[in-house]
Amino acid sequence: MRKEEVKDAGSAREVESDTFKCPGCGNFLKYDPESGKMKCEYCGAEKPVPPVREPMELFYTSLSEQGFSGWGEVKCIQCPVCGAKTMLDKYQTVAVCPFCGAPNLVESDEIPGLKPNAVLPFRITEKTAHESLKKWMGKKFLAPSDLKKNAKTSKMSGVYIPSWTFDSNVFTRYDARLGKTYTVTVGTGKNRRTETRVRWYNVSGTVNSYFDDILVGASTKMSQKQINKIGGFDTKNSIQYEEEYLSGYSAERYAHGLDESWEVAKGIMTDNIRNQIRNLYPDADRVDYINVYPVFNETKFKYVLAPIWTSSYRYKGKDYGFVVNGRNGRTVGKAPLSPIKTFFFALFCAGVAALLIWMFYLLFLS
Ligand SMILES: [Zn+2]
Ligand SMILES: [Zn+2]
Known part of the structure; x- marks a missing residue:
């Protein structure tokens, strides 16, 4: 069994070159999200991953x-x-x-x-x-x-x-x-007005x-x-x-x-x-x-x-x-967009917009 040292930032772990080999059939093991283990796609054999x-x-x-x-x-x-x-x-x-x-x-x-x-x-x-x-x-x-x-x-x-x-x-x-900001009243008579000033x-x-x-x-x-x-x-x-x-x-x-x-x-x-x-x-x-x-x-x-x-x-x-x-x-x-659905949706939007404009007109302008 050949051993290779794998250096990483901060910790070193010895990884055996057959870590990824299936113990059953020799194919490569892949990480399986379902079991959380290394798994062989061919024969179903599993191997645990290192402790979390x-x-x-x-x-x-x-x-x-x-x-x-x-x-x-x-x-x-x-x-x-x-x-x-x-x-x-x-x-x-x-x-x-x-x-x-x-x-x-x-x-x-x-x-x-x-x-x-x-x-x-x-x-x-x-x-x-x-x-x-x-x-x-x-x-x-x-x-x-x-x-x-x-x-x-x-x-x-x-x-x-x-x-x-x-x-x-x-x-x-x-x-x-x-x-x-604060306001002051300035001027007198007709020129009397409030001004906003800033105190920095x-x-x-x-x-x-x-x-x-x-x-x-x-x-x-x-x-x-x-x-x-x-x-x-x-x-x-x-x-x-x-x-x-x-x-x-x-x-x-x-x-x-x-x-x-x-x-x-x-x-x-x-x-x-x-x-x-x-x-x-x-x-x-x-x-x-x-x-x-x-x-x-x-x-x-x-x-x-x-x-x-x-x-x-x-x-x-x-x-x-x-x-x-x-x-x-x-x-x-x-x-993809469906041309028919898009057409009717656009028509619907235009209708809603027209309705809103009409209501706005009735409420505020007439
Ligand atoms: Zn296998
Ligand atoms: Zn590419």
Whole structure:
């Protein structure tokens, strides 16, 4: 039995090269969301995954991005069409790009980057994802009625999407110029009138703020907006990353690095601190400026992988992409429009608008 040492950020674990081999038939084992174990698709044999551990948060310094050893046992594949960079464990191959379906993927010589230290394992199986997709099609109001029945779905890919989370203890000095409006009566006789004036004053002080798990997306394939549309991810429940969870799946390589993402997180925290300071002065109704000088202490980060099922379906010769949240089954995607339904819906909207205009006319103008 050959042993290979796999180094990761913070902890080292010995992974045997046959960890992913089926004890029954020698095929490769994949992580099975249903049983939470490694499972053989051919003979059904199962093997447990390593015990679940809390993910280790790592202290962030400006050297973090260079200082840690990367994923040793994975390869990076690049799509010539959409540019997606996907990580696979070294035993795996994929025929098509999980994001756009293009073939002819090339192995990239890019360094795989930091190894994830946290993962949200798949909870939804491909079968359940398929059912979610069908349900979603059924709810598409303006889609053709036979969409659910006649859409042909290609094989789905289970992909992990990268993101960073940051914790920080922030001590902030600030100074600000705030204002309170008041009214005065000026002039006499016919010229007597009230004027609004602002009494400006300066304040300064310090605030302490603690931030936990500020999330910064690192994917180019899923924007934060799209992630929100599928209900977001419960990153609080992430567990320590183990290679077993990647078996049978792929992971998008992060497109936004650690240092770049830390700058984004600092921006989110600073905006929040500014609001916190603003709320200390409920009397002020004007803000000239708030200068903040935050010092970020004990900053920790996690590199988290979150699961999605993605593919496309074909309807009347056209392909439509979709994504299913691998944790909760929420689905988003593109759908064809039924010309007849759309026509009648537009007619209905025009009718409602006409009715409103008419009522407005009757109530206010006649
Ligand atoms: Zn087997
Ligand atoms: Zn692609």
